Amino acid sequence: MTESVLDYMTRLGRAAREASRVIGRASTAQKNRALEAAAAALDEARAELSAANELDLAAGRTNGLSPYMLERLTLTPERIDSMIVGLRQVASLADPIGAIRDMSFMPSGIQVGKMRVPLGVVGIIYESRPNVTIDAASLCLKSGNATILRGGSEAIHSNRAIATCIQRGLAAADLPAAVVQVVETTDREAVAALITMPEYVDVIVPRGGKGLIERVSRDARVPVIKHLDGICHVYVSAHADLESAYRICFNAKTYRYGICGAMETLLVDSAIAAAFLPTMAGQLIEKGVELRGCERTRALIDALPATEEDWNTEYLAPILSIKVVDGLDQAIEHINHYGSQHTDAIVTNHQGESRRFMAEVDSSSVMINAPTSFADGFEYGLGAEIGISTDKLHARGPVGLEGLTCEKYIVIGDGHQLRGQRPV
Amino acid sequence: MTESVLDYMTRLGRAAREASRVIGRASTAQKNRALEAAAAALDEARAELSAANELDLAAGRTNGLSPYMLERLTLTPERIDSMIVGLRQVASLADPIGAIRDMSFMPSGIQVGKMRVPLGVVGIIYESRPNVTIDAASLCLKSGNATILRGGSEAIHSNRAIATCIQRGLAAADLPAAVVQVVETTDREAVAALITMPEYVDVIVPRGGKGLIERVSRDARVPVIKHLDGICHVYVSAHADLESAYRICFNAKTYRYGICGAMETLLVDSAIAAAFLPTMAGQLIEKGVELRGCERTRALIDALPATEEDWNTEYLAPILSIKVVDGLDQAIEHINHYGSQHTDAIVTNHQGESRRFMAEVDSSSVMINAPTSFADGFEYGLGAEIGISTDKLHARGPVGLEGLTCEKYIVIGDGHQLRGQRPV
Numbered sequence: 001m002t003e004s005v006l007d008y009m010t011r012l013g014r015a016a017r018e019a020s021r022v023i024g025r026a027s028t029a030q031k032n033r034a035l036e037a038a039a040a041a042l043d044e045a046r047a048e049l050s051a052a053n054e055l056d057l058a059a060g061r062t063n064g065l066s067p068y069m070l071e072r073l074t075l076t077p078e079r080i081d082s083m084i085v086g087l088r089q090v091a092s093l094a095d096p097i098g099a100i101r102d103m104s105f106m107p108s109g110i111q112v113g114k115m116r117v118p119l120g121v122v123g124i125i126y127e128s129r130p131n132v133t134i135d136a137a138s139l140c141l142k143s144g145n146a147t148i149l150r151g152g153s154e155a156i157h158s159n160r161a162i163a164t165c166i167q168r169g170l171a172a173a174d175l176p177a178a179v180v181q182v183v184e185t186t187d188r189e190a191v192a193a194l195i196t197m198p199e200y201v202d203v204i205v206p207r208g209g210k211g212l213i214e215r216v217s218r219d220a221r222v223p224v225i226k227h228l229d230g231i232c233h234v235y236v237s238a239h240a241d242l243e244s245a246y247r248i249c250f251n252a253k254t255y256r257y258g259i260c261g262a263m264e265t266l267l268v269d270s271a272i273a274a275a276f277l278p279t280m281a282g283q284l285i286e287k288g289v290e291l292r293g294c295e296r297t298r299a300l301i302d303a304l305p306a307t308e309e310d311w312n313t314e315y316l317a318p319i320l321s322i323k324v325v326d327g328l329d330q331a332i333e334h335i336n337h338y339g340s341q342h343t344d345a346i347v348t349n350h351q352g353e354s355r356r357f358m359a360e361v362d363s364s365s366v367m368i369n370a371p372t373s374f375a376d377g378f379e380y381g382l383g384a385e386i387g388i389s390t391d392k393l394h395a396r397g398p399v400g401l402e403g404l405t406c407e408k409y410i411v412i413g414d415g416h417q418l419r420g421q422r423p424v
Numbered sequence: 425m426t427e428s429v430l431d432y433m434t435r436l437g438r439a440a441r442e443a444s445r446v447i448g449r450a451s452t453a454q455k456n457r458a459l460e461a462a463a464a465a466l467d468e469a470r471a472e473l474s475a476a477n478e479l480d481l482a483a484g485r486t487n488g489l490s491p492y493m494l495e496r497l498t499l500t501p502e503r504i505d506s507m508i509v510g511l512r513q514v515a516s517l518a519d520p521i522g523a524i525r526d527m528s529f530m531p532s533g534i535q536v537g538k539m540r541v542p543l544g545v546v547g548i549i550y551e552s553r554p555n556v557t558i559d560a561a562s563l564c565l566k567s568g569n570a571t572i573l574r575g576g577s578e579a580i581h582s583n584r585a586i587a588t589c590i591q592r593g594l595a596a597a598d599l600p601a602a603v604v605q606v607v608e609t610t611d612r613e614a615v616a617a618l619i620t621m622p623e624y625v626d627v628i629v630p631r632g633g634k635g636l637i638e639r640v641s642r643d644a645r646v647p648v649i650k651h652l653d654g655i656c657h658v659y660v661s662a663h664a665d666l667e668s669a670y671r672i673c674f675n676a677k678t679y680r681y682g683i684c685g686a687m688e689t690l691l692v693d694s695a696i697a698a699a700f701l702p703t704m705a706g707q708l709i710e711k712g713v714e715l716r717g718c719e720r721t722r723a724l725i726d727a728l729p730a731t732e733e734d735w736n737t738e739y740l741a742p743i744l745s746i747k748v749v750d751g752l753d754q755a756i757e758h759i760n761h762y763g764s765q766h767t768d769a770i771v772t773n774h775q776g777e778s779r780r781f782m783a784e785v786d787s788s789s790v791m792i793n794a795p796t797s798f799a800d801g802f803e804y805g806l807g808a809e810i811g812i813s814t815d816k817l818h819a820r821g822p823v824g825l826e827g828l829t830c831e832k833y834i835v836i837g838d839g840h841q842l843r844g845q846r847p848v
Binding site for chain 2: 021024025098104106108110112115117119120202203223225241243244247248250251255336345356358359360362363364365366367368369370371373374375379380381391392393394396397398406407408409410411412413414415416417418
């Protein structure tokens with residue numbers, strides 16, 4: 001193209017801002033009509049989707065993508081099914097927009113409350129999984145936002161084909177095409193432009209590896225909803241039911257090694273370590289998990305020595321670090337020091353302990369007698385998630401529709417005037 | 425000091441992080457005890473406060489501070505009274521910490537809800553009004569946060585004297601001194617350090633001129649809750665009650681020219697402009713307000729010609745720009761284009777119009793039949809405010825105790841395991 005990347009992105013940004021006004025005031029019915037029509041369009045376009053995906057896969061093979069990357073890139077019929085189901089699920093979710101809460105009279109006579117509204121324009125930057133295009137577009141649309149999607153260059157043909165289906169959905173509901181825009185260039189400058197246009201973009205959600213997220217956060221001049229590490233702990237207290245603890249820890253570690261909610265460090269109270277660790281270690285070793293323990297752990301079970309680095313590591317692999325601690329205070333201290341404020345759990349039947357753990361562990365999800373693997377938008381009843389935030393401001397933990405909205409104040413008077421002087 | 429500024433700030437940061445764990449789990453009674461004791465300490469230290477303030481005023485006179493700056497810097501007995509009252513008011517506010525909402529059972533059997541918790545460590549950077557020290561410290565303390573306060577160098581003696589009283593309050597409640605720390609150096613590097621320590625500081629609130637806020641936002645590596653322009657509009661619709669409109673517009677402009685909620689642009693519907701503008705202009709001119717109008721305005725009243733720049737300007741002065749518009753759509757478009765997303769109002773008795781204005785004007789406060797001057801935490805029932813945010817993420821509009829907190833997910837199970845495979 002003769003247009004510069006910056007001009008192209010500015011054009012997308014301006015169109016998105018304009019479209020955000022339209023989608024922001026669209027009715028729930030209209031938004032659902034677009035989602036349903038996009039689902040139908042995907043269903044009808046299976047052959048086109050597969051052909052486009054085949055182009056990406058062929059290019060990926062030529063460029064030497066790893067088998068793992070190729071697998072993630074593949075649009076199987078089942079994955080197309082699940083995109084269609086996903087669109088219909090988002091259509092069935094309650095519309096958060098327009099809800100007014102806490103409207104009450106003030107001493108002056110005015111009424112003050114809060115109304116939930118869209119953020120405006122959401123920029124999504126993601127790696128090569130094409131289904132993210134549907135997840136992101138549908139959640140943004142339902143929450144009344146315009147969105148600009150920048151997927152990985154490896155998936156460009158698949159993403160364009162998916163975007164065509166979304167466009168059919170928008171057209172069927174008389175919504176402007178710019179409500180969902182896919183960046184058509186694979187030029188890296190497009191990302192640099194997208195994250196530095198606060199006049200057109202209200203928030204950026206990067207989805208992908210830690211490198212991508214750190215780069216985006218560092219360079220962005222637009223707020224970023226981000227997900228960094230998931231160094232999740234389970235603390236088995238002296239008051240734990242041991243049968244429960246085996247189940248919870250086994251599930252937290254082995255449900256799936258690669259999810260951010262997987263347990264990476266097991267903290268065991270010294271009062272029950274001798275009773276608990278041998279059986280637990282046996283189950284994990286049998287499943288193929290490598291154990292790395294502190295000295296007190298290694299006095300009880302076979303484990304490699306854990307180093308300082310282990311307490312700071314998100315393995316995302318069949319490896320577990322284990323530490324014996326003396327009581328709740330030490331456990332909380334370890335978690336708040338080494339953890340990543342993502343998800344941490346306690347196994348205990350002691351009410352006071354669980355109350356303290358809940359209040360004092362500074363993480364986006366704190367769990368009592370449940371495995372950390374539950375940290376997920378679907379499991380939390382959000383219907384879908386656009387990511388899990390490890391930030392404290394705005395959205396914390398799994399981010400669903402509500403995280404893509406904000407609240408503004410609504411003030412209603414009847415010709416009221418402000419009188420008297422407030423202190424300066 | 426031989427310690428470098430960076431080392432000094434790191435020491436403050438580390439102490440604040442540690443203290444944040446203690447204040448985060450302090451009981452409501454303990455926090456209130458500290459606030460009440462600090463109020464009593466202020467009351468007893470009036471002579472010390474005045475003496476310290478006199479040092480700042482003398483230095484200010486020597487350094488040629490403007491009379492306006494000197495006035496703001498002065499701690500009159502009335503201002504000391506109002507700091508004492510402010511502390512007691514914050515003590516009387518409901519404690520937001522620990523509230524759990526929406527706890528409900530999920531299909532898997534786990535219970536999921538949200539708990540309100542402190543942000544952790546709040547850094548406040550402000551200019552020379554010493555009473556901000558009390559406002560900021562009391563709101564942060566009540567919301568369970570540790571705080572690092574960096575006031576203007578012109579007020580350093582006053583701020584130290586106030587900090588001493590806060591320390592007496594903390595000591596009386598057995599809370600660590602590091603819950604509230606005042607930066608003792610006036611070196612500018614201290615600000616640079618404070619806003620780039622994400623490991624010790626969770627959020628920065630800059631309070632002061634636009635230059636300060638822009639500088640802090642640009643250089644911060646910590647999230648910033650910020651307040652930029654307040655270019656506020658009142659739109660007088662064709663369906664306005666004119667008597668009401670006179671009252672609202674007059675109050676919005678003249679209640680106080682220097683507040684961020686002051687009306688800067690008046691939009692008048694063409695259908696009522698001829699009936700409305702002459703009387704309105706007469707009242708404003710009599711009060712000493714300079715009027716700048718579009719061509720259609722100037723055909724009806726005496727006014728200077730308004731330029732494009734006027735629509736983009738926050739005067740904070742007895743100046744008002746006036747534009748005649750054709751209907752609600754033009755009014756909303758003008759506001760969303762030229763406004764600063766702060767506070768905008770409509771005067772109308774038409775239900776459908778007010779409904780659309782409320783939904784479609786993209787500002788932190790949207791008002792119906794009330795003057796924009798009401799945009800204030802006290803008027804909104806927040807009890808006190810730490811500032812007014814023009815951001816959309818996290819806190820929008822007046823920020824009270826809730827804006828200094830976040831919510832984490834709470835998950836309670838009973839040995840539940842996650843089964844089945846979620847789609848990747």
